Amino acid sequence: MSSESNEVNEENSRQWLTDLWLQVTNPEEERVYYDVTAYKYEEVTSNLIWRAPELCMKGILNYEQKSGVRIPRDGLAIDIGAGTGLSGQALREIVGFTGRIDALEPSTNMFAIAEPKGIYTKYFNELLLEDKETSVPGDTYDLAFSVGVFSDRSAKSSCLADVVRMVKPGGHVGVICVKRHWDGDLELVAKRLEEEGKIDIKHVEVFHSYMKDVESVSFVLQKK
């Protein structure tokens, strides 16, 4: 028997993305999809030229440079949808964050790959859901960040309120998502939170190369 079926190549990496986008319709299905494909996630994303972690951090650094604000590097952060740890690693390597990073990740198989990397302290094995707050404590983190998690399939736009809840007053939320989702309704949700006096939208930046051919938006909010 040939072992070719286990090979991760460019074609089946694109198929992985197409299946995620077209077949997954709700949070539990998405959790299972990542659980089943966790073993090949880093190879797949390398084939898809996954630059989202780096670009989320670029957005945060550009915000700091523009505003003069500095997120404390020795503070407390949480990675929402931490996956195999590529986003947490980017916070450490690109932003130079030395403080504690906690992780929220619904797929235990994804987090089993992140765990030995030693990036994270506390693990919340939960989904962001529209109708239920997570058990992550409120008013706690200097920074909540999320790379490639918000979508219309699983972590819906209204879940942004739960992420804002986790952050200390004056703390920040940094997110990167595909541009069509920001344009769809994530921007509206962020603007509503701003109108309600809960946050200020501090920085919105478009990047053209989130992964191959996919436009994205990296944004930073500050909790009031």
Ligand SMILES: C[S@@+](CC[C@H](N)C(=O)[O-])C[C@H]1O[C@@H](n2cnc3c(N)ncnc32)[C@H](O)[C@@H]1O
């Ligand atoms: C594209 S991966 C990104 C992983 C990591 N942040 C990175 O940059 O490589 C999306 C991650 O979000 C997680 N996820 C999916 N739905 C979620 C939800 N509703 N709440 C929290 N995380 C979710 C998935 O399990 C997966 O690990």
